[in-house]
Amino acid sequence: MLTQPWKWLAPVAVAVLAGCATVPNDAGFGDVLRDVAARTGQHVEWDCGTGPDVAVSQRVRSMLKGGIGADEAVQVALLNNRNLQATYESLGVAQAQLVQAGLLRNPVFDADVKFLEGGGGTIVELAVVQDFLDVLFIPVRQKVAKASLEAEKLRVTGAVLDLAGEVRRAFYDHAAAEQTLELRRTVTAATEASYDLARRLRDAGNITALDLANEQALHESAKLELARAESAVLETRERLNVLMGLWGQDTEWTLRPRLADPPADELSTDDVERRAVESSLELATARQRVEAAGRTLGLNRSLALLPELQAGAAAEKEPEGDWGIGPAVSLPIPLFDQGQAKNAAAAAELRRARRQYVAAAVEVRSAARLARDRLIAARDRAAYVKQVLLPLRQEITRQSQLQYNAMLIGAFQLLQAKQAEVEAGVAYVDALRDYWIAKSDFQQVQSGRTRGLGQSRAATTDSTAPGSQRNGGH
Secondary structure: OOOOOHHHHHHHHHHHHHOOOOOOOOOOHHHHHHHHHHHHOOOOOOOOOOHHHHHHHHHHHHHHHOOEOHHHHHHHHHHHOHHHHHHHHHHHHHHHHHHHHOOOOOOEEEEEEEEOOOOOOEEEEEEEEEEHHHHHOHHHHHHHHHHHHHHHHHHHHHHHHHHHHHHHHHHHHHHHHHHHHHHHHHHHHHHHHHHHHHHHHHHOOOOOHHHHHHHHHHHHHHHHHHHHHHHHHHHHHHHHHHHHOOOHHHHOOOEOOOOOOOOOOOOOOOOHHHHHHHHOHHHHHHHHHHHHHHHHHHHHHHOOOOOOOEEEEEEEEOOOOOEEEEEEEEOOOOOOOOOHHHHHHHHHHHHHHHHHHHHHHHHHHHHHHHHHHHHHHHHHHHHHHHHHHHHHHHHHHHHHHHHHHOOOOOHHHHHHHHHHHHHHHHHHHHHHHHHHHHHHHHHHHHHOOOOOHHHOOOOOOOOOOOOOOOOOOO
16 A cells, blocks of 8 residues: 555646646737738837837837828827727737636645544545546637637737728828818918908998908908818817827927829729628628637537546545545536536527628628728819819909909909919818828728728718719719
């Protein structure tokens, strides 16, 4: 008979050590980095407080020194937005859960001491047991956790694309606000000149009080629009600061380009549904959820009747000092809980995941069509303002100048013609803003992201576009 029971427990200790694992530091971020680069051409970094992270901060400040464009604004945000950095931490959580799924459960150690009556000595009982079934189902649990990690990587990639799209929309809003402010200043200067002329003519008795009041009203309205434009510049700038994660002296950046005209070669809008479905992160995430739900259901069915089976070694010391050692087995008796509820819940989760996948596919296809239609409508509207409205207003100003030189009209009419021409310029800036936002949204759909696009400006509600309808659309 053995006198050292620990020799029996040694194999159990070896099994425990074999189940130890560490959590990788990368947590799948490399896959996110490569996916973002392939979809957007932009670079992302996970700020962990290391030396390379300091270099990233220096790169951000370097990009802000010169004027920034839409691409630079997006890159700064992807490197510097703290909410995005916080999102990356969810990868660490999912990676830790994957490691946890591959670990053995801790063995259970039991000890009993019994004192015999009459001073007959003591009985010591020791036992170490390990869940035997736990070892068999580690691969299944790992597959479930792996699917969850893959879904989390897709979710994080989607968060990056969401931020990139939001920054582009905020950039175009701000660029349009600055250009509109310039035009509003021109209008205000024109109405001020007209009002000054009206006051002089009124003092000379050449116009009525009504004419003077009309000129003053036009000037005051222009001043009000100028104040609104100034407020819009401040608001859109601060929105962009928040998205780029800037504060202090870093907020003193300037814009490099003005809003450009639509390019001659437009993006292809053919077969947009298929391309959107193939690249959709929402659908890829939904597929991972379906896979995880299916594996969870299989695991629950396997463990329904026998969720635990503990095996190990037990030792007992007799009052005489002898040890009795042998195997130990522990298993539950499935009289009341046979796993029906867990199986039903897992089956419902699987059905829900499948239906959510189909619903997501419908939404992706709709978002692709809507983004295409908005892009086409925004381009048509910008072309209409540029090719029809602006030339018409410029011609009216030219003809008014000729008639003014011939003393056929007064200065008021000439100033009003110039003011109307500037207002047409404001309409063109608005059309350009809507076009570039629509193009950004379309590119985002083709890159695999549709979330948040419903907040974009509708491209079918501008009365300057030919054939536009307030209640219509594509």
